[in-house]
Amino acid sequence: MAHRVVAFYQFAALPDFRELRGPLRALCAALGLKGSVLLAHEGINGTLAGSEESIADFVDALQHGESFGGRLDRLELKYSTAGAMPFQRLKVRLKKEIVTLGAAGVDPTERVGTYVEAIHWNELISDPETLVLDTRNAFEVAMGTFEGAVDPGIRSFGQFKDYTAQNLDPEKHRRIAMFCTGGIRCEKASAYLLARGFAAVFHLKGGILKYLEGVPESESRWRGECFVFDERIALGHGLRERRK
Numbered sequence: 416m417a418h419r420v421v422a423f424y425q426f427a428a429l430p431d432f433r434e435l436r437g438p439l440r441a442l443c444a445a446l447g448l449k450g451s452v453l454l455a456h457e458g459i460n461g462t463l464a465g466s467e468e469s470i471a472d473f474v475d476a477l478q479h480g481e482s483f484g485g486r487l488d489r490l491e492l493k494y495s496t497a498g499a500m501p502f503q504r505l506k507v508r509l510k511k512e513i514v515t516l517g518a519a520g521v522d523p524t525e526r527v528g529t530y531v532e533a534i535h536w537n538e539l540i541s542d543p544e545t546l547v548l549d550t551r552n553a554f555e556v557a558m559g560t561f562e563g564a565v566d567p568g569i570r571s572f573g574q575f576k577d578y579t580a581q582n583l584d585p586e587k588h589r590r591i592a593m594f595c596t597g598g599i600r601c602e603k604a605s606a607y608l609l610a611r612g613f614a615a616v617f618h619l620k621g622g623i624l625k626y627l628e629g630v631p632e633s634e635s636r637w638r639g640e641c642f643v644f645d646e647r648i649a650l651g652h653g654l655r656e657r658r659k
Contacts, residue, residue, distance in 0.1 A: 559639020
């Protein structure tokens with residue numbers, strides 16, 4: 416039986432995130448969902464799998480349910496399928512950050528770079544004046560990336576600060592285009608770079624998954640597969656599971 420998979424996130428002020436954990440876990444359990452959800456004061460991030468109806472009910476509850484009170488009205492959503500349940504259990508965790516950068520004062524709800532839709536991404540990264548930067552971990556980059564992209568060689572997203580300090584210069588790198596799996600890491604990274612004086616910072620809206628979903632393979636500048644954090648391991652164009 417095929418399972419519906421939804422990857423989602425939104426940076427939003429959730430000062431009551433601790434109180435939200437119980438009701439959210441109860442909702443997921445009642446819907447028979449498995450996967451992982453992170454809650455923090457800065458928002459929500461997760462990937463869940465279940466039936467098509469259950470996933471639809473879950474997303475509706477996030478966007479319109481009483482618990483979140485309309486605060487998740489800009490959820491970034493990516494849907495795919497899995498031939499077998501890609502998660503073993505359900506986890507709803509409380510975190511300091513929904514994606515850990517460890518940089519004080521970086522708030523993506525206040526300022527982020529320019530979103531670039533997948534259909535316009537090829538044009539942007541074809542510009543020789545644009546530094547194309549993969550913000551994912553090195554083992555993810557090794558499985559696939561965009562033509563001409565720079566691999567910062569980091570083991571965790573928290574090391575992006577060190578990479579920036581050692582390799583990027585606002586005077587030299589005047590146009591930076593970043594990407595990641597679903598959009599969350601490069602959205603936060605763009606806020607970080609803007610706070611440090613970089614003037615023109617762009618990021619792929621919806622990340623690699625949105626690109627692979629919408630851009631025809633014949634027009635694609637993606638090479639390889641996209642690592643995902645579940646038992647499918649990686650996805651290709653059309654968000655197809657890798658061949659076993």
